[in-house]
Amino acid sequence: MKTYKILVHERRREEPITLVAELSCDQRAREFARDRLASSTRYEFVEVWDGATRLCRFGAVRQAA
Secondary structure (H helix, E strand, C coil): CEEEEEEEEECCCCCCEEEEEEECCHHHHHHHHHHHHHCCCCEEEEEEEECCEEEEEEECCCCCC
């Protein structure tokens, strides 16, 4: 098992929700992130981090104001 940091960015929050998940592999971490993003319309995007390395990002890209 590996430990991943999952950052869930909500539309109305400045700071992301930080989750820590122990998952079997990188592919499972990606699936977890996709499932989390699909679980709420409030979520803008989700990132998966393995230490200092961002493995993936799913969802909308924020536009500069």
